[in-house]
Amino acid sequence: MSGLGKLFGFKGKGSKTPAASPQEAIQKLRETEGILVKKQEFLEQKIQQEVQTARKHGTKNKRAALQALKRKKRYEQQLTQIDGTLSTIEFQREALENATTNTEVLKTMSEAAKAMKAAHNNMDIDKVDDLMSEINEQQELAQEISDAISRPVGFGDDVDERQLSSALFTLAPNKQNVRQKRELMVLGMKRSNLINIGLSALPAPHIVRAALLSFDQCVLEKEAIERLLTMVPTEEELEKIRSAQQAGPNLTLGSAEQFLLTLASVNELQARLHLWSFKLEYDSMEKDIAVPLFNLKLAMEQLSGNRTFHCILATLLAIGNFLNGVNAKGFELSYLEKVPGVKDTVQKQPLLYHACSTIHHNFPDTTDLYSEITAVTRSAQVDFAQLQTDLTRLEHNCKAAWDDLKAIAKRDSSPVFKSKLPAFLKECAQRIIILKSVQRRIRNRFHSFLLYLGYPSSSVRKMTVGKFCKLISDFALEYHTTRAQILQQKEKQERDIERLQREDCGQASCPDSPLNVAAVIQSMYPEVSRQHQHMTAVLNTPELSRKFDSSLPRSRSKKVEKTGFTQNKFPW
Template sequence: WSLVTSVPLQELDDCTLQLSHNGTYLDLESTLAEQRDELEGFQEDAGRGKKHSIILRTQLSVRVHACIEKLYNSNGRELRRALFSLKQIFQDDKDLVHEFVVAEGLTCLIKVGAEADQNYQNYILRALGQIMLYVDGMNGVINHNETIQWLYTLIGSKFRLVVKTALKLLLVFVEYTESNAPLLIQAVSTVDEKRGAKLWSNIMEILEEKDGVDTELLVYAMTLVNKTLSGLPDQDSFYDVVDCLEELGIEAISQRHLNKKGTDLDLVEQFNIYEVTLKHEDGDESADPPPSGRKDRRRASLGASERRGLERRRSRRHSVQNVKSTLSAPASPCSQSNPSFVLGHGQRAKEESVKKMEIGNLDNQGSVKAFAEKFNSGELAKGTAVPEDEISEQVPEKTPAQPKKESDYIWDQLMANPRELKIKDMDFTDLGEEDDVDVLDMDMGPGDSLVPPPPPPPSFLGLPPPPPPPLFGCPPPPPPSANLLAPPPLFSTPQGLGSPQVPRGQPAFMKKKKTIRLFWNEVRPFEWQCKNNKRCREFLWSKLEPIKVDTSKLEHLFESKSKELPKTAADGKRQEIIVLDSKRSNAINIGLTVLPPPRTIKTAILNFDEYALNKEGIEKILTMIPTEEEKQKIQEAQLANPDVPLGSAEQFLLTLSSISELSARLQLWAFKMDYEIVEKEVAEPLLDLKEGMDQLEHNKTLGFILSTLLAIGNFLNGTNVKAFELSYLEKVPEVKDTVHKQSLLHHVCTMVVEKFPDSTDLYSEIGAITRSAKVDFEQLQENLCQMERRCKASWDHLKAIAKHEMKPTLKQKMSEFLKDCAERIIILKIVHRRIINRFHSFLLFMGHPPYAIREVNINKFCKIISEFALEYRTTRERVLQQKQKRANHRERNKTRGKMITDVSGKVYLLQHGF
């Protein structure tokens, strides 16, 4: 079938499809095959003359939003018509109630009703009554206590019809389930405490007949009291309500009506129920059980025995002592003294820590001043200069070394006593002295066995590639150890990995069908006796637990099939739909190179995911927003050529056009994101890299993913490898099964979610790796050395300036500033060296062979992990979304269209008429 419509293109985003035979709305993002249950019965009655149809109509959320906006922005006759038709709207579409409640429609009704007159309030109460007749609506009212508070407030209205309708709705609410009685009490307490009145005063004003005799209101009010008391589960809540009513004089009112001739029989019955219930609860053995409601006495409240011993609480009417004074008494002197003791202890600890910080700051200030005085007086240069007699004893023939500048002596002294490894709020103190040693420079034990790299070009003569040239101020690295060049014993058996090797010629798995292969690079385990460095004592892959996979399912999904070659144009290029002009298309394609994969951008924008898109990315997308004309041309071209794929720019614009309110989202997001601190350009990436290594090392989800992927790959390849290079993670989203064309990542994600329910989306836990992927660490090292050179030159500039006129305070301030800068740079150099060494150890832990570690680019390594994690999170959200959608659909069908009479049985209101 086809759908022909004249709806304007800009309004199609607000439309949806509804089935006529059952009123179900179709999910436009799912296929018809995925919604097979909703379509059941759609064509069954076609032979009987009945014709079902699919209706194009406005989405529920859009209709509800328009309805709420109209209620907020209308007044006078227009508001009256809107409120009057509200009840009929809810009757006509049973799905609208649920959407109205979710969109905070109840809050809208209360706000409009609080400012309206009694006629408008009656219309709102009629609509609210219709909402409460549906289970979805009643659940919404239960979770929105403000609605109950407003209904209780209306009980105090001067208009009889408003009071009567509000009492009826409260009766329906309380009678629906016993757990609603405490919610009503909560609402009563909130309203009466806010206006400074005694609890239940609105009910008592009706019973006292201050506005004249109205038997019907009296019956409703007293019935509401009895229904509320009947739903209370424990003694304290029961007697709290009863004592409030007794204090307001309900006993006298009850006796007056019971002793008066001609009192309405229904009213007499309700007062009798109250009296009998109270006597029964007080333990009066002569009293009969109440005719309706609870037949047994309520249980004692939790903690009641501790407060009142073995004495059972009784009502105010029957108690010997004043309950009010008992409740206001303190629990125990001990309980009052404990908080002050704990607070005092915490305060003392806080004062001590502050005092220590102040002392440390004073010491630091003293050292700065002393250093500045030495620098000004020239004592530092004198103390560190070489004596003349020692110079004369040196060999005179050689050219003397270039004398050190005074700034060099200052720098050497600061390096000799570096301060704590902290820069502002960034903490690097966990970088210890062991990180000064690069594991690649350590000697290996005799039992080590390494897998050599592929044969290098002859020019290297079997040697590893030379290290990079040393940077300014940094000593050259030592030559590689000779043990690194020793080849491993032939057919050496790796140790530390428990599973046995598969004999040659025997396949690891018996498969009935030929499957596709994963072209990864195997990482063979090796032994490195590096016991002194805790970072590489273990091997990541040796800690992974083996995963059992459904081999028959994998065999079916990834069966190797012959592919049909895509049609190509006459010139050999792939056919694509190109609609945009070349300038616009080139601009978009260039912009796409600096953005995340297009398939993740939509999710990132919808979720306001600041990890996936930065400020520059958002500004770039703002320049790519498609116009209505471009959108229409792309859609028309796609309809005309459904078998031809769109060009990359056209596909990206089509993806953007599918996001509702795209410009508004991007403008809001761009306003929110703003940062750039020059001082952190070096420190923050180093901190991110350090934290990123810790995040990956201790991330359980990454282990689950690698274990699952390893098990799948071993089965598909018919091998039993122990590890693979992590660079293969780039290709995981591109491998697809041959049945459903789902990516390998989709199947890995589905297995991880099923086998490890406590797993996470990975991406949100490795934010530091994502940030590190955007940093050029080679340029960072150059920037660090440049900072050192400029700081040293600044010391010379300051000394030259000090020879001329300069205020002492300014000179002192500049000296302290430069000293602080020098200390920070020294810290950064120590941090940089230790973090790079730690990264080398981390790569060993991740399974990289030692000979290839120096060639690993930090930026590329982090980018592979980050982009895989982003793809994994997007896929996982889709998997969980489909799973939740199916669960919501099953849950939704339990209450969809059902009346509350189908769930809770008889309701008081239906017994006495609405």
């Protein structure tokens, strides 16, 4: 029996399992602790999932929400039990680690005591005392020798410290002989610092004055004019500077104060700066208004003449008429944003996928649409309400520039203010008139374009350019992505067909193993073949036979056909 027990691994009654070492026990406790921590994390994730499930169902599906809360409660109880188990295991592991550490410390202390005892066996305390006495005597002798060598002999005893201090004072500079140049500071510290910082980026004050008087654009650019507009002195500042200068005529004004007086010597300073700023900024302001208007005009041309866009609208209209059982002449373009989100109940593919597949099959010459309507994408990024405000502000600035020019011309008769600037402002006024006319025509053309697309006249005024362009641009991007996915799948199918045809040609000599390429393709892509057969049959089914088609998911009654724009909504 003992032999059989040894053979099959049975142990006798008196046999005991040997105790594990402390290191093994600690390692097992750590492994158990890691397992419990992972289970704890898993339970926390499950609790979060159940909470999300309960929130998702809410009051719509009360039973599912209650079941989720029950599971959450059960997971929380398990989590509480694991927390208690982890605390017990951590306490036991720390106690075992401390016991192991104490054992090692005791062993080390015992060995150190033995080593110290062995080291002191060959030492005599009397010999140690004698050695330390000899070391002290030698140190005292060495200190005496060092003191004797470092003592100075015959120099420095007759030097008076007071004489040295007097000589040092005569060498120091006399502060009364140094003239400190004092400046007259009138402006506040913050205002003075701002002016001095601006002066560091400007030419000399006399050059700035000459450029302002002659309207020299080679000296002062746009950034310099913007800085000068922040430095224009007020009447209060000029009065303070002049009063302080009269009170202390021998004092020198600070650089900021001198520059403000220089600017004040230029007649109609603020009018000159505003006129100059308008002249420098007019081209950029006009471009910011004209370019979006041109993009909107180009966007309407791209959409009206785009064959792909027409095919998409026609295909979606046909699908919508079939699903609703009507013969509508059009649909609201706002439904385009819902097309990517509607999915069939069999293959779970969006409606846009089926429409794109049908368009690619029936109209192979169509494109991805998104790359052909770039102007629509650019127009979607423009706030045309702000553009109208900018145009009004540009007209107001032009009128203000005329007033500034009249004020300057009364006191300055130079040719630049008599001929050049009036001609420039006259041209600006004409261009603004043309720009307003273009803006009005583009806006009316946009409203007409919305009517052309089927929008009712009541909603044309409410539809903004940005909202419309964003709707078309987002749909075109979705169509571009879906089309690329379909083309990629088609290319993969063609490569598989070519590969199977090559294998079929290689096995043609073997009559026992024939290969049906079409059957293999259908077995490899059953979903793709079923996806489009049903949609193709639906779109090609005649109207009369469709009324009595029992294979449809539900019966639909034929409604009275309506002409013009319809407000019928799709059931999705």
